[in-house]
Amino acid sequence: MPRNNLGQFKPGTCGNPRGRPRKLPRKIHPDLLRADFFEISETLVPIIENGRRKLIPASLAIDKQLVLKAASGNLRAILEWSKMRHRHALEHVKRQLDCMEQLLKSEDILRKFPEDVTDEYKALTRNLRAAIDADYLP
Known part of the structure; x- marks a missing residue:
């Protein structure tokens, strides 16, 4: 780049033609x-x-x-709490239905093959029944 005898750039030329490098954003996983x-x-x-x-x-x-x-009485808080309650209730119901499904399958196996079922399997079935809320049992 052309400079004069004092080391100054000539008028109209830039000392940093590419400019300041841009700041790169942090990559967050x-x-x-x-x-x-x-x-x-x-x-x-x-x-x-x-x-x-x-x-x-x-x-x-x-x-x-x-x-x-x-x-x-904060309306936004009421709405947010209602959404959270609904989500948690739905998750609970899904877990209970999954447990019920597993319980029904295991009791079906107990009925079909009573001689092949071990005491451990019976104990696991009892534990599964105990894990289900009383409101969901037949």
């Missing part, structure tokens, strides 16, 4: 984000309950705040 999210949600935070200070996970503290806001 979704698995790392998910792991960080769950790790942070288990961080203990102090709360005061019944005049006593105690430490609870951040996710539980957030849920408590959401319930308190919903109970005070």
Whole structure:
């Protein structure tokens, strides 16, 4: 690049023709984000309950705040809590139905082949029956 005898660029020329390099964005992997999210949600935070200070996970503290806001009449909090309740109830029902399906299959095997079934299998079937809520049993 042409310069004069003082080392200055001639008028109309730039000393940095390519310009400043652009800042590259950090690459964040979704698995790392998910792991960080769950790790942070288990961080203990102090709360005061019944005049006593105690430490609870951040996710539980957030849920408590959401319930308190919903109970005070905050419409957004009510809607969010309703969505969470529906999602959790649906997951519970799906788990219970899966357990019921497994229980029915195992009891069917017990009826068809009583001589081939071991005591361990019977115990597992009893444990499976015990794991199901009483509301879902026939």
